[in-house]
Amino acid sequence: MKKLERVYFLYFCFMSKLPNITTSIFSVMSQLANQHGAINLSQGFPNFPEDERLLQISERIIRDNIHQYTPMAGLPSLLKKIANQTLKQYGREVNTATEMLITAGATQGVFTAINTFVNQGDEALILDPSYDSYEPSVLVAGGKPVRVSLNDDYTPNFNRIESAISVKTKMIVINNPHNPTGRIWTEQDFETLETILEKHPQILILGDEVYEYITFSQPHISFNMRPKLVERTIIASSFGKSLHVTGWKVGYLIAPEHLMFEMKKVHQFLVFSVNSFSQHAISEYLDVVDFSEVSKMYQRKRDLFQNLIENSRFKLMPCDGTYFQVVNYNQISNKNDVDFAKELIVNHGVASIPISVFYNDNTDRHMLRFCFAKTDETLIAAANKLNQI
Template identity: 75%
Template sequence: MSKLPNTRASIFSVMSQLANKHNAINLSQGFPNFPVDPRLLDISERLLTENIHQYTSMAGLPSLLVKIALLTEKHYQRRVNTTTEMLVTSGATQGIYTAINALVSKGDEVLILDPSYDSYEPSVLVAGGKPVRVSLNDDYSPNFNRIETAITSNTKLMVINNPHNPTGKIWSEADFKALETILEKHSQVLLLSDEVYEYISFKHSHISVNTRPKLRNRAIIASSFGKSLHVTGWKVGYLIAPEELMKEIKKIHQFLVFSVNSISQHVIAEYLDIVDFNEVAKMYARKKRLFQDALKNSRFKVLPSEGTYFQVVNYSTISKQNDMDFAKELITKYGVAAIPISVFYKDATDKHMLRFCFAKTDETLIEAAKKLAVI
């Protein structure tokens, strides 16, 4: 009997395979197609010949944990205990899966805000929990009336994603205050904050749960070096959580992956001494402007993108097709791949929206925009 009877191939794999088949420009899957920082490659080449090819500590390479703690203090003014409150994971997705399976038991309810990343619900189902999907507002801000109504005595965990994939929305100070007010009434509810795009924000700065004293003592925060350093294939992320929660998470982690790729951890630990995350944000802000400007003469309505490297557009003036069919036609007829937003909803809400990834070379973005402008 399947634990995930309704789960099929990820939409990201489906659209990427279709893009490859039709030789389309792939703006669907969220990975950069430009080279990584040459300094990162230089460190990798140098360290490759050193004796760093065996298991690291289960919780993470000690020197990397120290660098993550320094990074967290620098950006969020939070001091984290490297021994008891941190865990290096094989990508943020593994960290999220591990945290959910460590903390959610059979019958526990987990609130997930739609549209939502597709790994959350399967992780809850495998743990024996019950996903409770709550739709965001039309502008993709959290609807706290719906959230509070959805909380019951069985609610164990709430998952938030900020900056938000797929929409690029960023939570405001008022949003966090509203969340704090609600959770103060429900002491049994833990918080899982997916912050993998934390260093990619534009006009408004990302607010991390690391900066919220009322939340962080009940929160697991997931981060991703794959996203922050544009090395998605390295699959290195990390979790920060209070000691009592981290103890349970580590119990699952040690039997799932035990320890994360040693070379990647050594390289990242050294690279964190020189990388400037403000420059990462500026680079993506420039790419966002480039792509948005290139779409000005198209019939797509470009929605605000406050963070991440995703751009959502509305195509309702172009076609009345459902978003899945339109996304497939976009590949087969026009040569550009996107992700339909309806797949991020439990009830497949279709508002004629598509998500494009602008973590691509300038040439790729310009060529894709040219194809989109003729539709």
């Protein structure tokens, strides 16, 4: 066999399920930022210290007998406290034994949910711009991702959503509050979705609500609060976002028993159980943390960042929640957003994420995403650079 023939033979024999997936844009931008000493507002993680109370709890329990496997579904005390918080926040009673699952971050929860229910040939609707883990999870499951663009203002376009539904549609993935745009669904949005899905009882909902406790201009409406949808909805959330400990990788799923029973089968052979120390620490910390204070802290940071750059040539887009601010740079450059984001790092010392990478067709409206989950000093320094452009 000739060398070229052998290369093709090996390629097709050992082709992965994700042959077209390339290096994440987050890694690309962070690496470029490091090379040029730029202020990194690209990746979505805080650069300020954790709550001192959480650190004290962690230091105190580190020598306790808490380092072996927890039960597969999660630490019972943590499950109970999540259930209590869900009842307090949304008025939904959740059975800790049959309707909850602790996951290794929300990303693992999303992967588990999709790979439990999406089968070969099934279609899953994904609303663009979308978080980059959804499509690969569908592809690994053997399904077909159907990408549906939001409106230009990043609100849901229900005409497009309804037109995209087919007899093969098994799931719709809805991220609310929305990354990367910071928009939040309204009561009317949910009512419209309910009307559409009433015609399609075969469709499951995967509600990615990892930013549920980071909202500003209007309260977060959770799928936990929607009686017409809750029995067909899997809700994913994340302590990494809510408690700004992204490296701990602790999230959770809430779903009705008939769905959770099946997801636990996949979960047990994917990770079995989640980091025991983090579960114990978070369980105790939930006795003292106030999630409303988390929202207030991030609103102050959002307001600070917006005020700092409001007189720049960047146009601020609405930010209802999350810790991301989207801006338009039409007044500055005609370059595509990927090239402009790289130029911003190399020439101006600030890293962002171009919004086009969150679209299947790379829709480019000259938008960038900045993460404001940073110290005030970091935001001030970044704004000073942005204001000079």
